[in-house]
Amino acid sequence: MSSKQNQLAQRFASLHVPGKPLVLANVYDCATTQAMLSLRPQLKAIATASYGIANVAGLNDYTMTMEAHLETLSRIGNIVQATDPNIPFSVDLINGYGPKLTEAITKIIQLGAVGCNLEDSYFDPATLSVKLYTVEEMKDRLVQAKKVATDLGVPDFVFNIRTDAVFVQGGATMAQVMGRGKTEQPIDEAIARGKAYLSTGVPTTIFIWAGPFSVGTSSENLKRYLKEFDGRVAVHINRKDAGGLSVDELAKLGVARISIGPEFLFQTTEAIKVLGKKILEGGHMGTLDVKDFxxxxxxxxxxxxxxxxxxxxxxxxxxxxxxxxxxxxxxxPQREALSHLFSNNDPPPIERIKFIRNSLEANEKALQNVEEEIARIEEYLDKLDAKRSDLLTYVRNQKILLNPVRRIPEDIWVQVFSFCVRPSSATWMEEAQFQDSLEMTSSPWAISHHSTPSFGGLAMLLALHIRRSGSKPLSVHIDMWASHLAMGHSLLGVVAMYSERWKFLRIDRVEISYLQQCFSVIKPTFPMLHTLILVHMAGEEQDTNAWDIFQGAPALRFLSLDHYPENPSRLLVPYSQLTTIHFNLTTSDFPIHDILAILRSSAATLEEFHIDQPFPEEPNPGSLESPIILPRLLSYCVSDPDTSEEQVLRGASQLLEHITPTKLQSFRDRGNDASMPLSAISSMFQRSECPLDVLTLTVSNSNAELVEFLQTIPSTLSHLCLTKADGGGPFTEVFISALICEPGVDVDECLLPNLSCLELKGGMSFDASVYVDMIDSRWRVGDVQDLVCVKLDCTGKQRPTNPAAFDRFSQWMDVFEIELDWTLTL
Structure with missing residues (x-):
């Protein structure tokens, strides 16, 4: 065995401290093992319960063979090793299986165990009774077990020795054992045996079992055990309703080790009975008050x-x-890190080469299993896709057959399409779009389609559909050129009649004068309207007074103005309740004081603000009021795609100087040629003390200025995206080297310690090896967040020198199975 296993045994032994006991939750199958391992780091070690293992197999401690026991221990040990090989693993080995003690100790150490329980009682099948080894026999067995562990390279193997002398005296049948367990028995012989066992130097702790009912573990007896064994006492914690002490109470008495034993099995069995009884009596399936079930x-x-x-x-x-x-x-499963072997060209030590060769076959086998599993899942998904396609087609055809339209006589349909709209009226969309769907439903539809000069009768069908849909919210998208929209169009009229159910409304390329006339007649209300998106043609003359129709929308939360040609302040909506505002304007007539007025109105609720427009500097800064606190703003995005004028950049800075987003997580400045001054951005971050997570900037500053700026950014930043404008020069080693984290340096001295994603766009004037070393350095410092997403885009720009250094990324991902999202765009 390896020295690593003995180091784990030493750590396991160090956890046995009188007064600060190690608590062991004993497991007995894969399910309980998984459950307890999920409780790390509270879980310090894991141990098995032989009674539970035997019971699950339909046996008991005395009828379970060593082979059957080891089979379960192997499965449990595999789970422990795969989940966390640094968790000490201890085995309840019963009495060591008599003459097979050497083999039993050898097997459990090979399974990764660093400790075990051994009992001084055994079952004699000839007399059908439980007997005790003599004191000398048991001492010899302990020395024998210790020698086996030492020969296998685990001299510090932990032995917890159980004596059953309290209730097994001169041999006892199982009935006698159960009977003695119900009454308090003399403990003197058990104490004498415990002292004799400790004298061998083998046990770490002594456990005196008082029988199935643990009457002998009263506080008085326990205090005597602690005195006689100098605190080296292990106990089995009993249930509170049976008079058992708590972990804290046992710790105060001074015990060194506390085991749960087979209590999980007992209480799980009772829980199954309770749940089963509820179901058999006609009740619901219960959860035993487990909230995260x-x-x-x-x-x-x-x-x-x-x-x-x-x-x-x-x-x-x-x-x-x-x-x-x-x-x-x-x-x-956690694997040994090999990154340090790639830091130079020296060959690994001979021992390491042997280790790698021994583990390579297992890892290749695991990889092959995963690939086979993926192939099986892909085949299964293909079959599911084919099945889904067949079901969709069948369901659609069934719905077509059940459509009540099929039961309407043909002559009625002809009248509907011929009568509801004048032949000269313009259709709102091409008739051909509906031809296939109508012909599939019923042959009269095809006849009506071909015999009707206009498809405006669709409005009546739309009204029928809306009425049948009950009170469900509606999403409405109105998109048409003004010249295609006739006054009193039946389709728009029908939709507007149900405005109280509108939840989503998008209006594209519609003259406001038309909507004003339409809505002034219908006078719609919008009690459910949540999202309003207005998309207009640039340069279109608008009558903004008509938009007060949305002022009384109590549920409105999302407002987007796309290619909007007017000042948004003329749009009367309830800004005080909006959570998201997107402005993409084609006008420069939106001064900063109007922007601040909208932000002030929505300050209490606004979570996302996106403005895309050229807004010039306020000529009279004194007219602007004090900074606005935005307590809920999480995302701020500003874009100046059409201009880089200095006056406009100063205007954007002015806006930042007058807002304080205390919870801002995402800041994006997407200017094409340059961003606003970094000093204005930094000042806002410092003033608001926000927990920034994402930062996206287009910069024209030098690399030294960028580094100085990043030193003022909140340390919470995890995603950084920088784009170099044409006038800003390339990224250089000055910038890349600033992100290197030296070993041993305090994490607070590292630049952006929580950075996990770095995106750079523009020219790259640095050696690729410096960039790779920077990423490697951040992986090596434990308290610094690993970079898991790195992207370089130098399309049409200067490329990094020595690009072969980037091959190390592939080596890391192949050898260490590192999850790295790595992209280089040339």
Whole structure:
């Protein structure tokens, strides 16, 4: 065995401290092992319960063979090793299986165990009674077990020795054992045995078992044990309703180790009875007040066990069993880091080469299993896609057959399409778009379509559909040229009649004068309207007074003005309740004081603000009021795509100087040629003390200025995207080197310690090896966040020198299975 296993044994032994006891939750199968391992880091070690293992197999401690026991221990050990090999693993080995003690100790150490329980009682099948080894026999067995562990390279193996002398005296049948366990028994012999066992130097702790009912572990007896054994006492915690003490109470008494034993099995069995009784009595399925209750798939529980076998097979017929189709991928087991071996060209030590060769076959096998699993899942998904396509077609055809339209006589349909709209009226969309769908529903539709000069009768069908849809919210998109829209158009009129159900409204390329006339007649209300998107043609003359129709929309939260040619302040909407505002304007007539007025109105609720327009500097800064506190703003985005004039950049800075977003997480400045001054951005961050997470900028500053700016950015930043404008020069080693984290340096001295994603766009005037070293340095410093997403885009610009250095990324991902999203665009 390796020295690493002995180091783990030493750590396991160090956890046995009188007064600060190690608490062991004993497991007995894969499910309980997974459950307890999920409690790390509270869980310090894991141990098995032989009674539970035997009970699950339909046996007991005395009838379970060593082979059957080791089979379960192997599965549990595999899960422990795959999940966290640094968790100490201890085994309840009962009495060591008599003459097979050496073999039993050898097997459990090979399974990764660093400790075990051994008992001084055994079952004699000849007399059908439980007997005790003599004191000298038991001492010899302890020395023998210690020698085996030492010979296997684990001299510090932890032994917890249990004596059953309290209730097994001169041999006892099982009935006598159960009877003695219900009454308090003498403890003197048990104490004498414990002292004798400790004298061998083998045990770490002594456990005196008082029988199945643990009457002998009263506080008085326990205090005597602690005195006689100098605190080196292990106990089994009993249930509160049986008079048991709590962990804190046992710790105050001074015990060194506390085990749960088979309590999980007992209480789980009782829980199954309770749940089963509820179901059998006609009730609901209960959850025993477990709030985070979820099903764990069979595939997840046996995943690591199956790496040790070619397949699962039926116990009766031997047929291979297909894995559970609940495709929940288990975590990749933690593997030894090899990154330090690539820092130079020296060959690894001989011992390391042997280790790599020994583990390579297992890793290749695991990889092959994963690839086979992926192929099986892909095949299964293809079959599901084909099945879904067939079902969709069948369901659609069924709905067509059930459509009540099929029961309407043909002559009525002809009248509907001929009568509802004048032949000269312009149609709102091409008739051909509906031809296929109508002909599929019923042959009269085709006749009506071909015999009707205009398709305006669709308005009546639309009204019928809306009425039948009950009170469900409606999403309305009105998109048409003004010349195609006739006064009193039946379709728009029908939709407007149901405005109280509008939840989403988008209006494209519609003259406001038309909507004003239409709505002034209908006078719609918008009690459910949540989203309003207005898209107009640039340069279109608008009558802005008509837009007060949305002023009384109490549920409005999202407002987007796209290619909007007017000052948004003329649009009367309830800004005080908006959470999202997007302005994409084609006018420069939106001064900063109007922007601030809207922000002030929406300050209490606004979470996202996006403005895309050239807004010039306010000529009279004194007219602007004090900075506005935006307590809920999470995202701020500004774009100046059509201009880089200095006056406009100063205007954007003015806007930043008058807002204080205390919870801002995302800041984006997407100017094409340059961003606003970095000093204005930095000042806003420092003033608001916001927990910034994402920063996107287009900059024309020098690399030294960028580094100085980033030193003022909140340390919470995780995503940084920088684009160099044409006049800003390329990124250089000055910038890249500033992000390097030197070993041993305090994390507070590292630039942007929480950065996980870095995107750079523009010219690259640096050696690629410097960039790779920077990423490697951030992986090596434990408290600094790993960079998991790195993207370089130098399209049409200067490229990094020595690009072969980027090959190290592929080597890292192949060898260490590092998840790195790496992109280089040339």
């Amino acid at each position: 979820r099903r764990v798939s069979v595939f997840r529980l046996v995943h690591w066990t199956m790496e040790s076998f070619q397949s699962l097979r039926c116990a009766n017929c031997g047929h291979q069993i297909i894995r559970d189709a609940d495709f929940e991928c288990t975590p990749v």
